[in-house]
Amino acid sequence: MQTQFLDHAMPSDPCQVLIAGAGPTGLALALWLARAGVRVRIVERESSPPQTSRAIAVQARTLELYRQLGIADPIIAAGRTLDALNVWVRGHKVAHVPFGDIGRGRSGYPFVLMLAQDQHERLLTAAVEEAGISVQRGVSLTGFSFDDDGVQARLATPDGGSEVCAARYLAGCDGARSIVRHALKIGFPGGTYGHLFYVADLQAAGPGADGQLHIALDDAGFLGAFPLKGTGHVRLIGTVRADAVAAEPSAAGAEGSTLTWDDVDQRLLESVGLRVREMQWFSTYHVHHRVVEHFGQGPVFLLGDAAHIHSPVGGQGMNTGIGDAFNLAWKLAEVLRGRAPASLLDTYEQERRAFARRLVATTDRLFTLATRDGAIARWVRTHAVPPTIARVFSTDRGRQFLFATVSQTRIRYRPSALSHGHAGALHAGDRLPWLDGAADADKNDNYASLGARRWQAHVYGQPKPGIEAVEAACRRRDIPLLKRAWQPSAAEAGFEPGALYLIRPDGYLGFVDPDGGVADALEAYLGRHFFN
Numbered sequence: 306m307q308t309q310f311l312d313h314a315m316p317s318d319p320c321q322v323l324i325a326g327a328g329p330t331g332l333a334l335a336l337w338l339a340r341a342g343v344r345v346r347i348v349e350r351e352s353s354p355p356q357t358s359r360a361i362a363v364q365a366r367t368l369e370l371y372r373q374l375g376i377a378d379p380i381i382a383a384g385r386t387l388d389a390l391n392v393w394v395r396g397h398k399v400a401h402v403p404f405g406d407i408g409r410g411r412s413g414y415p416f417v418l419m420l421a422q423d424q425h426e427r428l429l430t431a432a433v434e435e436a437g438i439s440v441q442r443g444v445s446l447t448g449f450s451f452d453d454d455g456v457q458a459r460l461a462t463p464d465g466g467s468e469v470c471a472a473r474y475l476a477g478c479d480g481a482r483s484i485v486r487h488a489l490k491i492g493f494p495g496g497t498y499g500h501l502f503y504v505a506d507l508q509a510a511g512p513g514a515d516g517q518l519h520i521a522l523d524d525a526g527f528l529g530a531f532p533l534k535g536t537g538h539v540r541l542i543g544t545v546r547a548d549a550v551a552a553e554p555s556a557a558g559a560e561g562s563t564l565t566w567d568d569v570d571q572r573l574l575e576s577v578g579l580r581v582r583e584m585q586w587f588s589t590y591h592v593h594h595r596v597v598e599h600f601g602q603g604p605v606f607l608l609g610d611a612a613h614i615h616s617p618v619g620g621q622g623m624n625t626g627i628g629d630a631f632n633l634a635w636k637l638a639e640v641l642r643g644r645a646p647a648s649l650l651d652t653y654e655q656e657r658r659a660f661a662r663r664l665v666a667t668t669d670r671l672f673t674l675a676t677r678d679g680a681i682a683r684w685v686r687t688h689a690v691p692p693t694i695a696r697v698f699s700t701d702r703g704r705q706f707l708f709a710t711v712s713q714t715r716i717r718y719r720p721s722a723l724s725h726g727h728a729g730a731l732h733a734g735d736r737l738p739w740l741d742g743a744a745d746a747d748k749n750d751n752y753a754s755l756g757a758r759r760w761q762a763h764v765y766g767q768p769k770p771g772i773e774a775v776e777a778a779c780r781r782r783d784i785p786l787l788k789r790a791w792q793p794s795a796a797e798a799g800f801e802p803g804a805l806y807l808i809r810p811d812g813y814l815g816f817v818d819p820d821g822g823v824a825d826a827l828e829a830y831l832g833r834h835f836f837n
Contacts, residue, residue, distance in 0.1 A: 330609030331478030362620025384420030483611035495595025513579030766802030771822025
């Protein structure tokens with residue numbers, strides 16, 4: 306790809322990775338890379354941080370990854386754990402699903418955290434700056450070219466000037482209207498839902514502001530009331546009245562719309578007993594569902610909303626972007642440190658696009674069910690769905706399934722080129738199952754060592770004959786091998802006694818050997834994917 310640069314623009318000091326976009330995805334990428342010693346530059350076209358909340362759910366898998374960076378605790382302290390889900394139909398509560406520690410035994414974070422995105426970004430920005438990286442606001446990426454040696458990126462600066470930034474890699478974390486994606490001319494197929502939706506932050510009172518999640522369904526529309534930290538602080542997502550949309554020509558594009566809070570169907574708020582005391586922020590928007598055809602080209606990558614956008618069902622969007630960031634970050638770090646060939650980066654698209662496509666398809670079906678017009682759709686929404694929810698999620702198994710689905714702890718990369726082998730129920734590409742510290746002398750869970758953010762090997766229970774040769778192979782590659790005592794929960798999680806589990810820096814299984822003592826098999830895997 307080529308972009309014409311002005312002759313007078315002089316290249317700035319080179320960096321290894323240039324990140325365009327300082328939302329949660331770009332900030333998470335910058336933080337991991339900075340901690341890995343990678344020279345990073347992160348630019349953001351907006352001159353000031355956002356002052357309004359958008360995404361609010363922080364899922365367990367994101368918190369597990371944040372723990373590896375040492376920032377999970379302040380993120381949790383700033384938010385609010387979700388106590389329960391309530392479903393209302395025509396003013397009647399038809400389902401109540403307790404959350405609490407709904408994922409107990411599956412994660413060290415067995416809950417859903419509610420945290421407004423503006424607060425979330427402030428915490429991430431502080432962590433990035435503590436790592437020595439300054440977020441450069443008011444700096445816009447306007448074009449770039451690349452070749453085998455890297456990227457030459459054109460940047461517009463706040464003073465009206467321009468510069469060229471030389472980087473080995475460019476990460477496009479610049480949102481749904483991504484400049485990076487448009488410059489690469491990568492297709493972004495999908496569609497847009499017909500309804501116009503609104504999002505609002507407010508102070509409220511009543512049963513719908515009790516710190517629990519409330520979903521209201523009726524013939525005309527949909528409402529979600531999400532609790533945020535602080536008494537009566539609620540985020541609303543819902544549909545704008547059809548008659549108001551029809552009378553508002555600019556509403557078709559949402560931007561520039563003159564629609565206000567008065568155009569919201571107040572009956573849905575009344576149906577959950579929500580009384581508005583103060584409106585803090587209100588906006589309308591269209592919901593899209595799209596996934597890019599490719600997650601990048603050459604040394605340029607797409608992440609977050611630049612690569613996939615979908616409905617707000619399940620609070621998955623922001624978490625998926627953060628997952629993109631961590632998946633790419635450790636691979637970039639390995640390549641830039643000379644520990645792996647550049648072909649390792651090919652697995653980023655292979656792993657993350659497959660997940661994004663499944664996620665968009667799933668949320669599309671659920672969102673369509675919740676919002677579709679028509680007599681049959683309304684009947685299903687108001688008569689069939691609520692009792693099904695009540696029946697399924699009244700059981701421990703049903704609640705565990707719900708947690709596993711929304712928490713993103715079920716994401717796995719079995720088809721990846723990096724995944725080899727299996728032992729019993731666990732396959733390479735699966736997330737390392739979480740075990741508490743009951744069997745550890747120091748009472749550490751098996752995720753404590755993941756804070757090193759490096760390849761490591763685990764053996765659970767009595768090692769197999771030949772483990773000495775495996776330990777020697779690990780030492781040659783500077784890979785720690787950790788042995789943990791067997792515990793009943795290990796069998797429940799799918800581990801096999803004595804099997805060898807080689808774990809990637811992001812906590813997924815890369816290589817699994819049921820024999821556990823075959824050094825040649827481990828050496829062959831490492832030789833295929835790494836230099837040393």
